[in-house]
Amino acid sequence: MTLSNQERSRRTKQLIGVWLRRVGEPFIIIVLAIPALQLAYDSFWGPFLADPFPPATRISGIWGMRLLVAGLAITPLARMTGLAAIIRFRRPVGLWAAAYSIGHFAIWSLDYGFDLSLITTEILRLRYLFVGFIATVMLVPLAATSFNAAIRWVGGRNWRRLHWLVYPSVLLALWHMATAGRLSGVDFTIMSVVTGLALLWRVARALPKLSTAR
């Protein structure tokens, strides 16, 4: 018995899908904890010991940004490659993105001793902090509704609408990153390009739907 090329590729994808589900998801969850563990190690026992706040702020922010952007890219990648199973990675990647971003804010706040009036003053005084803060605030409802029970509670349709918030959040975070100072050009370029492509892809898909709805 010979399989058509089409059938063979369908089966391969199915197999990859099964593996991605069984091994891939737990693997992603664990792997994305590594930068946090490394950061904790470097800060408390390693090379950042002398003055951990600047590198810890920086590195947590960069990982928040990387994962936010990676999260955006998953759905387009899944559709384009036909590997629908990687959609499952959206949740762990998105949750870790929120964790690193909120952690970044927490580290910065800890640097100022969690002094609420000082933190408020600084966020209101400096635009790049304000922009980053709004980006962070937008991520909170997304992270909070990442669990099946929460999705059921808000309803699938509302949940999807709510998650459009991720776009303004990432755009604000990119703006924040670009104006935060020590811009790492390579990282920033990659993140902007990926964000731009993911956005274009969404818009391109949404357009025909909008026109048929009319």
Add this chain to the structure above:
Amino acid sequence: MLIKRKRGWEMPERDATPEALFLDRRNLLKGAAAGGILASAGWFGLGRAEAAGEPDPSASLYPAKANAAYALDRPVTAEKLATGYNNFYEFGTDKDIVDRSQALKIRPWTIKLDGMVEQEQTLGIDDLFKKMPFEERLYRHRCVEAWSMAVPWTGFPLKALVDLAKPTSGAKYMRMETFEDPGMAPGQKQFWYPWPYVEGLTMAEATNELAFMVTGIYGKPLPTQNGAPLRLATPWKYGFKSVKSIVRFSFVADRPKTMWQTLAADEYGFWANVNPDVPHPRWSQATERFLGQSGRRPTLLFNGYAEQVAGLYKGLEGEKLYM
């Protein structure tokens, strides 16, 4: 009865904690974790200079006599921190440049004194050292990035070098320049930085008693990462003014444009005097993180040296003195 009033920055010597004691105390506080770090001090480049083997030709100058007039209101920073956490963009933009900076060859090293001087001079660094009055001073050091430390510097007053150079009356500023050699300093291959590193002082600042040429730290010759073999310490200004590994002093009529002014004039200006009330465009300068201590401490006007230097800025109120 004659009572000598102590100036703000003068403290009884006993208040300056000896380094060893300070390390012990930190060890006790931090417990096993800090112990582990000390055991693996390689991270901080401890003992690297000695490991290199070649004796420093200026080693006999150390330890120099301490000048008791320059004491501290806080403990001296642990040596492994002060010699392991360094801004030196010539070797990289992060603080971990200790290893890379070992490539800096500090002998032979010549110093040029030029510009508006009676006669231009080029001196070997050790010949210069022979002419200078060495001493040790305890100084605070405040980085513009809001971290700080307190270190025992060895060196000589910048004024002694100015006197040696004999500037003419037209000289209004002193321009200082770091070595330029991308072969030794990979950071200098980054073409978007306007190398070499240039800094400057007014003649009044350069001849102020606090302006200090540094050749050593913790009673030993400077390690490369701290700016060997000759760097500046202007403790009332943000650290980036304290140019490292200097090869040239020029006496000039016009205000020199510093490297950081070329890069970001609105963030790092010519004056750069420490002032807690004038924030950096991206962060507050009201407080600082003292290396090795948790929490922040208040930043002092002119980093606590107002009595020495505030007078230098009379009549300059229109300038951006704190940027």
